[in-house]
Amino acid sequence: MTAAIDRRTLMQLLGLGAAGGATLGLLWPAAAQQADAVTIGWPSDVPSWDPNQRFTPEAQHIYKLVFDQPLDQDPKLALVPALIKTWDMAADGKSLKVELRDDVVFHDGAKMTTEDFRYTFFERIKAGHAVDTKNSWRNVSDIEISSPTQCIVKFSAPAVTAPQWLAFMGSFVVPKKYMESVGVEKFREKPIGSGPYKLVDYQLNTRMVLERNEQYWGPKPKLKRVTIEIIKDPSARVAALQSGQIDLTINVPVREVVRLEREPTLAGEINPITRVMLLQCRNDQGFADQNIRLAAHHAIDKAALSKAFFNNAAVPLSVPVTPGTPGFPADYKFAYDPDKAKALLAKSGFDMNKPAKITFGSTNGQFPSDYDIARAIQQMWKKVGIDAELETIEYAKYFELNRGGKLPDAMLYSWDNATGDPEIFAGYLLNTKMPFSAFKDPVVGDKIAPLFGVTDYQARIQGYKDVVKFAVDYGATIPLLQSVQTVVRKKKLNYEKFGNGWVLANTMSWS
Amino acid sequence: MLATVLTLIGRRVLLSFLILFIVSVLLFIVLRALPVDPAAMSLPPNATVAEIEAKRHEMGLDLSLPQQYLIWLSHAVSGDLGNSIQFRRGVLGLVASTLPATIELAVLAMLVASLLGLAGGLALFHVRGTAKEPALDLGTVILLSLPEFLWALFFILVVGVALRWLPFTGRIDPDMRLPVTTGFLLIDSWIAGRPDIFRSAIEHLILPSLALGIAFSPAIMRVLRSSLIDVYQEDYIHLARLRGLGEKHILIRHALKNAILPTLSLMGVQFGFLFGGTLLVELIFSYPGLGNLMVDAVRNADLPIIQAVGLTYCIVVLSINTIVDSLYVILNPKLRLR
Numbered sequence: 004m005t006a007a008i009d010r011r012t013l014m015q016l017l018g019l020g021a022a023g024g025a026t027l028g029l030l031w032p033a034a035a036q037q038a039d040a041v042t043i044g045w046p047s048d049v050p051s052w053d054p055n056q057r058f059t060p061e062a063q064h065i066y067k068l069v070f071d072q073p074l075d076q077d078p079k080l081a082l083v084p085a086l087i088k089t090w091d092m093a094a095d096g097k098s099l100k101v102e103l104r105d106d107v108v109f110h111d112g113a114k115m116t117t118e119d120f121r122y123t124f125f126e127r128i129k130a131g132h133a134v135d136t137k138n139s140w141r142n143v144s145d146i147e148i149s150s151p152t153q154c155i156v157k158f159s160a161p162a163v164t165a166p167q168w169l170a171f172m173g174s175f176v177v178p179k180k181y182m183e184s185v186g187v188e189k190f191r192e193k194p195i196g197s198g199p200y201k202l203v204d205y206q207l208n209t210r211m212v213l214e215r216n217e218q219y220w221g222p223k224p225k226l227k228r229v230t231i232e233i234i235k236d237p238s239a240r241v242a243a244l245q246s247g248q249i250d251l252t253i254n255v256p257v258r259e260v261v262r263l264e265r266e267p268t269l270a271g272e273i274n275p276i277t278r279v280m281l282l283q284c285r286n287d288q289g290f291a292d293q294n295i296r297l298a299a300h301h302a303i304d305k306a307a308l309s310k311a312f313f314n315n316a317a318v319p320l321s322v323p324v325t326p327g328t329p330g331f332p333a334d335y336k337f338a339y340d341p342d343k344a345k346a347l348l349a350k351s352g353f354d355m356n357k358p359a360k361i362t363f364g365s366t367n368g369q370f371p372s373d374y375d376i377a378r379a380i381q382q383m384w385k386k387v388g389i390d391a392e393l394e395t396i397e398y399a400k401y402f403e404l405n406r407g408g409k410l411p412d413a414m415l416y417s418w419d420n421a422t423g424d425p426e427i428f429a430g431y432l433l434n435t436k437m438p439f440s441a442f443k444d445p446v447v448g449d450k451i452a453p454l455f456g457v458t459d460y461q462a463r464i465q466g467y468k469d470v471v472k473f474a475v476d477y478g479a480t481i482p483l484l485q486s487v488q489t490v491v492r493k494k495k496l497n498y499e500k501f502g503n504g505w506v507l508a509n510t511m512s513w514s
Numbered sequence: 515m516l517a518t519v520l521t522l523i524g525r526r527v528l529l530s531f532l533i534l535f536i537v538s539v540l541l542f543i544v545l546r547a548l549p550v551d552p553a554a555m556s557l558p559p560n561a562t563v564a565e566i567e568a569k570r571h572e573m574g575l576d577l578s579l580p581q582q583y584l585i586w587l588s589h590a591v592s593g594d595l596g597n598s599i600q601f602r603r604g605v606l607g608l609v610a611s612t613l614p615a616t617i618e619l620a621v622l623a624m625l626v627a628s629l630l631g632l633a634g635g636l637a638l639f640h641v642r643g644t645a646k647e648p649a650l651d652l653g654t655v656i657l658l659s660l661p662e663f664l665w666a667l668f669f670i671l672v673v674g675v676a677l678r679w680l681p682f683t684g685r686i687d688p689d690m691r692l693p694v695t696t697g698f699l700l701i702d703s704w705i706a707g708r709p710d711i712f713r714s715a716i717e718h719l720i721l722p723s724l725a726l727g728i729a730f731s732p733a734i735m736r737v738l739r740s741s742l743i744d745v746y747q748e749d750y751i752h753l754a755r756l757r758g759l760g761e762k763h764i765l766i767r768h769a770l771k772n773a774i775l776p777t778l779s780l781m782g783v784q785f786g787f788l789f790g791g792t793l794l795v796e797l798i799f800s801y802p803g804l805g806n807l808m809v810d811a812v813r814n815a816d817l818p819i820i821q822a823v824g825l826t827y828c829i830v831v832l833s834i835n836t837i838v839d840s841l842y843v844i845l846n847p848k849l850r851l852r
Contacts, residue, residue, distance in 0.1 A: 235797060438566060
């Protein structure tokens with residue numbers, strides 16, 4: 004009775020169902036739409052309403068509506084002032100002088116000051132609150148307050164990307180007085196921020212309702228009310244959009260976007276964002292030989308993958324950095340060249356009749372078309388003389404397998420970096436001191452570690468450009484594609500596109 | 515009769531504790547054997563290997579498996595099922611806040627399954643030996659072969675998307691607010707004197723409970739039909755006819771009362787499966803119950819939640835079995851004599 008169904012089949016069936024619904028021609032004008040309100044179908048809930056607590060990329064879009072970050076990013080990802088008006092990093096990278104705005108109030112009317120800033124980035128961490136920010140701000144040795152709007156953040160070690168982190172995950176200023184008076188648990192139940200919207204209702208795993216903060220210091224949002232419905236299944240989100248229960252949703256299958264674009268009232272977009280798909284490589288076992296690693300890279304037709312799975316919208320990558328971000332070396336290309344792959348394999352004594360054998364892992368359902376991409380790569384490798392044994396690996400198992408040295412030789416992986424800074428691309432992905440890199444040869448890691456202390460911005464960026472080129476030429480990583488974010492919305496609903504995929508309700512309006 | 519039932523419940527409760535203990539051990543071993551690293555999962559992306567090791571020590575993951583289990587057990591018996599890795603909140607609170615939604619859905623779905631099953635069973639029995647029997651039989655086979663998720667898709671497509679008669683996400687309309695008293699919306703809305711919310715909750719429950727209930731009804735139909743056929747071979751049915759009792763009277767007062775026993779037993783077993791079936795249905799309908807929580811937990815390797823939800827399912831199934839067995843004793847005089 005409880006017949007098993009895999010996610011792929013479920014999604015196909017739901018998609019088919021939604022398509023059928025549309026073709027019945029029984030749809031009538033949208034029900035969710037109101038002039039000053041929007042209903043969004045979101046794929047996941049926030050882990051909690053303490054914005055410093057857990058780094059979850061998809062929750063950042065929501066936190067940014069209720070809370071403010073010290074710095075912000077414009078649609079092209081350049082750092083721009085937010086709560087912080089001006090900032091100045093010392094030459095040694097060990098102190099950051101900041102000046103806050105003096106016109107910011109929290110939702111309870113209390114003024115936001117440097118006391119709140121200090122509490123968020125120093126006192127909470129020292130007090131032992133269970134917050135992820137204790138890792139991102141672990142090097143903060145003190146925050147010296149000189150006035151309600153001025154302070155200096157002191158670091159125990161150079162923190163050259165501190166400004167980027169002030170606009171990144173978890174960096175939301177929380178009200179000290181309120182949180183101390185009610186406690187963290189009560190704060191999570193009734194959160195207060197200084198953001199463009201106030202939270203008025205929240206039901207776990209169901210929905211959240213936000214109302215415009217009329218005292219907001221920044222540009223006033225056009226929409227007065229935002230309802231976010233948590234709908235985890237992508238095709239259920241499509242069905243909700245088609246039935247008029249929601250006005251916009253994200254992360255639906257690419258083929259659904261293509262189909263929905265044909266509907267007169269809907270618009271669909273496939274936007275490249277600052278997320279990379281790549282193969283994390285080992286430097287031993289089947290991939291101990293550099294020739295095999297490089298041959299594996301040359302054998303992959305990334306443009307074909309983009310065409311097959313992302314309607315050509317996913318940009319093929321030569322380095323694990325997305326185009327348009329500071330650390331992207333535009334002059335570098337790693338060629339798709341099956342003949343070169345065969346030649347490299349021949350050097351190591353392998354050919355079609357005597358293929359090199361490697362193990363290959365992929366998640367299934369962690370990001371769009373992941374397992375299908377892995378199967379396509381497996382076939383591409385077969386054509387040059389690499390026999391890959393493909394296995395499915397749960398994303399949650401990645402760290403444990405990597406820690407125990409049990410990852411397959413190549414592992415399909417996805418990496419998100421909303422800041423676009425190269426430290427959070429190669430600096431983390433290929434850093435052997437962090438739990439992500441499967442490539443344990445220090446020849447790459449040793450080139451990355453010093454870059455964490457380079458305070459000269461241009462030198463640091465150039466350093467990362469050089470190191471990613473080296474890492475690719477060395478066969479330490481096989482970048483594949485720039486990920487895309489899909490958005491489907493009512494045609495009359497406008498929103499601002501951000502390079503990192505933020506979909507923010509405070510930028511939305513009806514036309 | 516009361517003493518017999520109480521004795522049975524007492525035995526069942528004792529046995530349930532033993533089963534629960536065994537299940538908890540098995541769950542603990544299976545979850546710890548998975549190649550996932552809860553320590554790494556509970557830390558942000560920029561955590562170093564050293565920080566992960568420290569976290570592992572803090573979580574007690576460097577202890578032996580029996581030591582880890584004993585620590586977990588000692589906390590569990592005092593009501594502390596640990597903290598969620600993902601939510602960093604007490605697991606007990608998370609389970610308690612989502613369980614009522616799932617119970618509400620499962621009970622309504624069981625009601626649908628029972629009503630359809632009993633009606634269908636009677637109809638099947640009624641047409642036995644006639645030309646209509648093969649057609650109705652085929653109908654039950656088709657119903658039996660369609661799982662709950664297909665019904666869910668069908669209802670979303672037809673009733674939700676095309677006809678737009680009923681909502682298919684969440685528990686109530688977005689603009690409705692209701693203070694939580696019991697967590698059961700159908701009860702809380704009455705306590706708060708809000709018939710509009712009661713109606714909305716029913717509307718939101720119709721499609722998921724139909725999807726779940728219809729899928730489980732054919733088995734009930736077929737068992738009831740078979741039981742009725744067996745019962746009608748018994749002497750007391752012939753005697754009733756000889757006494758001049760009408761067929762309707764015989765069916766309701768004599769046959770159905772006895773035929774319902776195996777059906778009831780099946781319904782108890784079915785409820786266990788049905789409760790498990792809520793997982794997929796909740797996901798499809800974005801229904802915020804225990805199943806949805808479990809899906810999140812599995813995706814995020816949130817072992818404390820998986821463990822707690824697994825145990826909750828076990829407790830629910832054991833409780834239902836106890837209730838059904840008690841009903842069985844109440845309805846069957848032969849069992850009371852043993």
